[in-house]
Amino acid sequence: MPIEEIVNSLRVSFGDPQAGAPPASAVPIVTSWRGTTRVVVPAEKSYDVLAALKQQHGFDMLVDITCVDYLNYPGARDRFGLVYLLAGTETGLRLTIRVFVNEPEPSVRSVVGLWEGANWLEREVWDMFGIRFQGHPDLRRILMPEEFTAFPLRKDYPLQGLGERHNFPVLTRGES
Amino acid sequence: MAVADLMDQVATTRLDELVSWCRKNSLWPMPFATACCGIELMAVGASRHDIARFGSEVFRFSPRQCDLMIVAGRVVMKMLPVLQRIWQQMPEPKWCISMGACASTGGVFDTYCVVQGIDRFIPVDMYVPGCPPRPEQLIQAIVDLQDKIQREGTMFGKEFSVASRQQTKRALQEP
Numbered sequence: 001m002p003i004e005e006i007v008n009s010l011r012v013s014f015g016d017p018q019a020g021a022p023p024a025s026a027v028p029i030v031t032s033w034r035g036t037t038r039v040v041v042p043a044e045k046s047y048d049v050l051a052a053l054k055q056q057h058g059f060d061m062l063v064d065i066t067c068v069d070y071l072n073y074p075g076a077r078d079r080f081g082l083v084y085l086l087a088g089t090e091t092g093l094r095l096t097i098r099v100f101v102n103e104p105e106p107s108v109r110s111v112v113g114l115w116e117g118a119n120w121l122e123r124e125v126w127d128m129f130g131i132r133f134q135g136h137p138d139l140r141r142i143l144m145p146e147e148f149t150a151f152p153l154r155k156d157y158p159l160q161g162l163g164e165r166h167n168f169p170v171l172t173r174g175e176s
Numbered sequence: 177m178a179v180a181d182l183m184d185q186v187a188t189t190r191l192d193e194l195v196s197w198c199r200k201n202s203l204w205p206m207p208f209a210t211a212c213c214g215i216e217l218m219a220v221g222a223s224r225h226d227i228a229r230f231g232s233e234v235f236r237f238s239p240r241q242c243d244l245m246i247v248a249g250r251v252v253m254k255m256l257p258v259l260q261r262i263w264q265q266m267p268e269p270k271w272c273i274s275m276g277a278c279a280s281t282g283g284v285f286d287t288y289c290v291v292q293g294i295d296r297f298i299p300v301d302m303y304v305p306g307c308p309p310r311p312e313q314l315i316q317a318i319v320d321l322q323d324k325i326q327r328e329g330t331m332f333g334k335e336f337s338v339a340s341r342q343q344t345k346r347a348l349q350e351p
Contacts, residue, residue: 144253144254144289145253145254148253150288152288152289157288158288159286159287159288160286160287160288161287161288161289162288164253164288164289165253165288165289165290165291165292166291166292166296168256168257168260168291168296168297169260169297170296170297171260171263171264171297171298171299172299173299173336173337174336174337
């Protein structure tokens, strides 16, 4: 099944029910660039869309989950854009799913139940961007120390930090 | 035995000098290599540069058997408690070489997670510039450290408790 048919079936299954027969521009929004297809899915439907893609369309591999902070980005309407990169090992198809979430408390449903590998990927997005994945079995920081409180890849976090890197005891010759 | 023979068979020196002479020629490095400086550190240990010529060939990966910590590479927030713990596990007397720009100042990694110079948190005896330093530079640092140990070393480590050697608490705020 080519990627266009998969996207069309997504439109039928998850398109806006108010609009009747959904036009091509209805939710989900689909864009294509240089041979890759990108589908924008509303946050409340993201789990269902991803589950359908895995279970019905053979996207059995979750390549990556990452995120973009669109703070102060020209023309951006939403704060955070989650990116799910999917691949089908049987079909050879690839698909990008975008999910936009906003403050306060940006959150989306965890997909650990679909792909076990999402566990650490979601922990990394939580650690760096502070996006909460509901239903994640173990949503702890993965890169930064546990006592770290900020989300360092957010655009409103300064590059040089807020002094956390100097917040350690000093060992002197006399003490060590 | 005539008194004249003593000149050939007996040397007089200070005990501190003798102890320091022993110590400086058997510095055992603890390689705390976290980045590309570690590769140069390995080159220093290999045959071409051969740190064994200076009595330091025994790289120990156990801090309790070392007396020279060589911090080679950047140290991040999560690594610093480990570095401090290893430093505390090393028996006295001990010395520290900060190898390369990152260990000394943070280098180009002026970011939220990279410690801007290990000397903020542990004592450092020698700084080696370079990114990464050539093996000759590290050898020079070891030679200079040997000279320092010979000059000011004491049997019971009194030089470490001199007030001028005590590191003052560095300011914690950012510029």
